[in-house]
Amino acid sequence: MPYYDIYDANIRCGRGAATSGPGTKTATAVAGSEVGFVIGRSADEPLEPYVIYHNGPGMVYLSLSTTPDLSLYEGDGDWFKIAYLGPKNDTYWSTRDQTGMNFTVPFNTPPGRYLLRIEHLYVRPAYNTTQFYVACAQVEVVGQGGGSPGPLVRFPGAYELEDEGIMVKEEMYDWPLSGLLGYKPPGPEVWKG
Template sequence: MFAPDALFVLIAASVPCVTGHYVFSRFLFNNTMTEQWEYYMPFYDIYSPDVRCGRGASTSGPGSKTATVLAGDEVGFVIGRSADEPMEPYIIYHNGPGQAYLSRSNSYDLSSYEGDGEWFKIASLGAKNDTWWLTRDQTGMNFTIPPTTPPGKYLLRVEHLYVRPAFNTTQFYIACAQIEVLGNDGGGARMPGPEFMAKFPGAYDFSDPGILVEERVYDWPSSGLLEYKAPGPPVWTG
C-alpha cells in the first residue's frame, strides 16, 4: 500500500523543514473512520466532493494552519505514514503518476473555503522512462508554484494515482494544504486561462485513458509509460 491519503506533510523553500502531520495539511475524517489504518486507505469516488482534498477534508480547514510561500517557490509533500510499511522511510511504490493543483479561495477566510471553485494544474509527474514512473520509490513529490501566480490564499492539492486496467479500480491518494502565495503583485501576475481550469468533481471520468489504463501500464514490469496521458487539464506553468 502506498501512502496515506491524509498524512502528507508540506515542505517549502521558505519553510525549509518538514512539518508535522496536519499542520498545513487538512485533516481527513468521517463518521465511519475509527481505526488509524483507515486514514491510509485509497479513495475511489471521483464524483464525490471528497475528491477535492480527501475524505471530509473540504470542511476541515479550521483545524489547519496556512503556510506562506513565494510565487516561484518549490514546495512538496512527503509521505507521513504507509499502511504496509511500519518503519521509515515511507516510499511511493504503486504504479502511477502524481499531480498538483491550486485553487484560489473565494473567501478571505481560507479555512472556510471548501474547494468548490476552479482548480488549475501546476505539475504532473508522469513517466521517467517507458517502464518506470517518476514517483516510484520516492519519499514524496516536489513541484514549483508558477512564478506568475497572483498573490492570494489557495488550497494546494496533491494526488497520486495507482492506475489500474479495470473500471473504477484506480486508487487515488489525495491531500490538500492551505497556503498563502506572496509576490508578483505587479504586472507580471496573471491567472491561467479557461483552458487550464477544472472543477472537482467534474475534472475526471472513470473512462479517462489516464484512469482506466491499458494492461501493459499496470502490469509489472510496466511498459508504454511514455505514451501515458494524465487526466485533467494541461499543466499551467505561468
C-alpha cells in the same frame, strides 16, 4: 488510504478534509519557488522511510479561495494544474519509491490564499479500480503575480472513469511495465505561469 469515487466532493482534498480546515495553519509559498509534500504512514506500512510504492503519476493543483477565511473554503471553486510528475522512462514512474513530490509554484501565480492539492494515482486497467491518494494544504502565495491561470476545472467533474489516464492499458499496470511514455494524464494541461 485510497479513494475511488471521483464523483464525490471528497476527491477534492481527501476524506473529510473540508471539516478539518478550521484551525489548520496556512503556509507561505513564494511564486517561483519549489515546494513539496512528503509521504505519511499508511496502515500497511509500519517502517520508515515511507515511500510511494504504487505505479502511477502525481499531479498538483491550486484553487483560489472564494471566501476571505481560507480555513472555511471547501475547494468547491475552480482549480488549475501546476505540476505533473509522469513517467521517468518507458518502464518506470518518476514518483516510484520517492519519499514525496516536489514541484514549483509558477512564477506568475496571482497572490492570494489557495488550497494546494496533490494527488497520486495508482493506475489500473479495470473500470473504477484506479486508486486516488489525495491531500491538500492551505497556502498563501506571494509574489509579483500577473498570470491568468487556466484551464480551470472543478472537483468533482475534472475526471471521468473512462479517461485513458485513469483506466490505463494493461502494459502500464502488469509487471514488467511498458509504454509509460504514451501515458496521457487526466485533467487539464499544466499551467506554467
